[in-house]
Amino acid sequence: MITIKAQEDSESYDFLTGLPMRNRSEKLVAQLMQEHDGCLIFLDMDNLKKINDIYGHKAGDRALRLLGHLLSEEIRPAGSGDSDSIICRLGGDEFLLFVPDVSKEMISEIMKQLLQKFQAIKSEDPELQYASISAGLCLTEKGNSFEECYTKADKTLYYVKQNRKGNFYHRMEQKTLSDSVTDKDLALVAGAVRT
Template sequence: MLNEPVDSRISPIAIGDIGAKVEVHNGQHLKSTCTINKLDKMYVCGFRYHFANDVTESIDFTDYSSLTINLSVTGPNNNGSVRLQLTSFNDSYASKENVDTQKYQGVTLDNSVTPFAYNIPLVNFEVESWWLYRYNIGMRDSLAELDKVTGFVIVHNGFSAPGEYRISVNELMLEGRYLSVITAICVLLIFTFIIVVLLIARHRYMLKSQIELDVLTGVLNRSGMNSFLKRQLRRKRKRNTFGVIFIDIDDFKKVNDTYGHDFGDEILMTFGAHCKQFINSCLPPDSVSKLVRVSGDEFVVIVRTTDKSLIELLCRTLCESFESGLLTSIGNFSINISVGGAFGWPDEDGIDTLLKQADKAMYIAKQNGKNQWRVYGKNTS
């Protein structure tokens, strides 16, 4: 790994009032020299080496089991510690302009006897805690990432006497097993098969989403509602009762006429998200529900439940939930809704009768001044 010209890929590291330089001997041996005149603080000295001129280019270390390094440390004493760090680059946390943002994964080397060859299992490399704290790294990126190694860093610290210290790296070599050609082909075929299966499944899911989901709001459309009902009606339960809630945004045409259709679409998207979140928060765990956009500003909630009072509660609280308006791009926007509910058993036509009853209850709510709710058979006379 050190048998190519490397002058443009190495740089010294010096923390504190310290003189540091890095030299290349015979095109493959690296030597870092640190000169400390006075010990009055913590010093760190060493060098950084990149495998390529582009600091984002990397090598996959996961094909290997260990790393062997042959180095020597000389100086007034060897009481300090030497730390070997592997650096990794990933766009999610690192910047090409700042090499310090690359992930640092390190191990401490025993330099009590030098020179020495040290074989390090790659599983021993751990992400440096200082790097996690400095760049506020989240849990997802806090683990070692040895499939994108861009280079290595060697630093020496803990100096206990002034003078000149030298770290020489004579060899750095990866060791481990590799796949045979036949095994590699088998793995590739299996991987290809899995990719094809996943792509087919994803394609089917996307087609189903296009058919059954409303493009604007992301809730079910009429086709999706019919598929949901077919699945529910096939599941035999002790009581096969449903609640249906019809929702209409009052005077929605005025919103489009006054603010334009783009803002009207924003209202519908925000309205759908609000209704979905609110209804899910109100339902008990054993209830099954779906929100459906049946036309421009009309939505339907279908709830599989044995509790008729739950439908009345949802109708009332859903109306009340819009008293403070909707948060939009132009601020808090006031809207009102008219709601109609129905409860009962499905007939030979599914829940068409319940849909008509809920629609009628909603229409009566509108006739009585809007911004209110009605439940069929209770307050629709």
């Protein structure tokens, strides 16, 4: 028999990746952002649909499980030290992370190592050859609005996925990012209209 507490816990965690789900984690991130500077990261697994279509959903599940495990190991998860990170699965192939008390240089190094380790591990499984990770980063200051930083990290991820999948970028100046994304969108629309 599952107790109410156990059922609540099971509904708060993603069975596949073992990571907390969105409903609980977004609140924790918003609270942590009021107390710490840090980095909000919108992370996406590239080409999951392609993996599912070619090799089946079990391969896609392996890729998600691999990424969930890697995030838990490489990013300081809650309970592992003075500055606890929040890692959650938003759904599908999207993840949200908040790493407190980290500089731009530190988070860049963490992300480089994460991408390298993902590449090395997935190279051992030929069915995961198309998988890669893209991420949009937004450096935050204590007291920043979660919603605003979430939007900035999301737009930065969109920029990465449109321009260079399998990479990460820090949030650029909003004008530059908006102009670049808008220009890219307009070019895609113009190309579609021409054809």
